[in-house]
Amino acid sequence: MSASPATAPLVICLGNVVADHTFRVEDIPQPPAKIAARSYSIGPGGMAANAAIAAARLGGRAAFWGRVGDDLNGEPLAAALAAEGVDVAGLRRLPGGRTPVGAVLVDPRGERTIISFRGAGLGTDPSWLPLDRLREAGALCCDPRWQEGVATAAAAARAAGVPVVLDGERSETRILIDLVPRVDHAIFSVTGLANFAPGCSPEEGLRRALACGPLKVAAVTQGEKGVVWMVPGAARAERTPAFAVEATNTTGAGDVFHGAYALAMAEGMPVAAAMRFASAAGALRARDGATPDRRMVDALVA
Template identity: 40%
Template sequence: MAARVISVGIAVMDRIFAIDAIPTEPTKVFARSCTEIGGGPAATGAATASHLGGEVELWARVGDDPIGRRIVEELKEWGVVPQVRHVPGGRSGVSSIAVANDGERLIFAFADPALDTDTAWLPMERLASADCVLVDLRWPKASERVLHEAQRKGIPSVLDADLTTDDIARTLVPLAGYAIFSLPALRRFTGQTSPGDGLTAAQRACKGRVGVTLGAEGFLWLDAGRLEHEPGFAVSAIDTLGAGDVFHGAFALAIAEGRDMRQAGRFANAAAALKCTRFGGRAGIPTREETEALLQTSRTTA
């Protein structure tokens, strides 16, 4: 029976442009290609967990508009069961993303502040059958409610602790079973430059486990106060868009399947590395077979 993951947070539509280089001054740039596909941390995490073999729901809000309807349909194409509210009068989130030849990106994102934050409609009774919940920082009221309930029911929870424009992480990190930071977010949260010092500081705020993604260098976490490192996989990256979201989705699925922190980190490292070898954000999510095949190769960073 497939492990069951419930993901909670934001779902948007991405328009991704392939360009030669990120411009350094105002100009007109002609793209080599353009792709439209769903995005957002929670939504891409859900698509990842589903594509890797999980049974997955996404709890999210979108606008009552054509973009919102396309977001929901595209989630279904990934095998995700959408528990999504179309907010009357609201506009769905969109991002325009330029991806350069070296894999670096420039993102313009719009999130409608008029999308209400009401959580009363969430099907909280469905949490009881979840093996893990994954939440992002983009719908704080929902994430906080779900983390509280997961904690009460003893359900493992993973927080995608990425950068935001506010300090909501200070409310959510203490509630998470696994608070997994990006390095910039960890530095902002703790004021520490070193990942190790940052994790030590973050652990004081979190009753659960803390870890940080390091891109090509892999995954670092604390185990009973001891720093542990799971190396990354050397790949030829062409597009890093969504790699962190893929990591969190794969990590949550691995936890749902009963893997320990090291096993979950290695599985997520492999999925994120493969995603970086393919253009198109969520379009680069690997299959379970591809991920397992990479796991059989030697690790190339120490």
């Protein structure tokens, strides 16, 4: 992986990193069952970590801020992120902490079943975050798994004029209600938007997000149906259709979308173009089960 040039915009990604153990299986059986996997791999997952890798592969400089434990999974995750060109100076190893882990079961159609352990003993104190680095950042991209970290970093980013993107993924309603007003771009998953605005239609949910703070964009990604987004004052929502691909593994498509979108913001792309750019990155991730590089995404967008 060749490192992006020092002049490339810096995207700081804050939140979750997970040791993902991925099993490809014929089908997902009901218990009791014992089945053989067709293949197995281990690698870094987690929304913000996947977003950081995407930002680096797409030509940005990327840094990851978050926490792991000092157990068997922690150090290899740091090494794997560093091997992707992601700066891990802001990844803390907490003594006695347990690193988040995921078991990802992928069926032949590419649909996934995920069993996740969110980690333990990682603390919530964000006071050690290297907030000074935001001064050289082009965007901050956060997931909701470290609420205190997002609150602290987003406030510093706002003060520095750095756009903040939130991956509004499945979370407790109260966490999303706390975080959404702190960011500039709230881009939800279908479940995340339903958690943020229970009982609302997608468009009502997006309106509610725009009304709760000084947001510039509220959006919901809907897999192969594309992404619906809205800006303040607009009469109605816009839809950016998904690129048609044959999906083999949709794990991480949303994470890659968010990393690509944050990089696009750091590069100063207009919102509609950023939605297309990020959709292409998400589609290629769903097609290949791997994060694309810039050449691939630019080719699909063109």
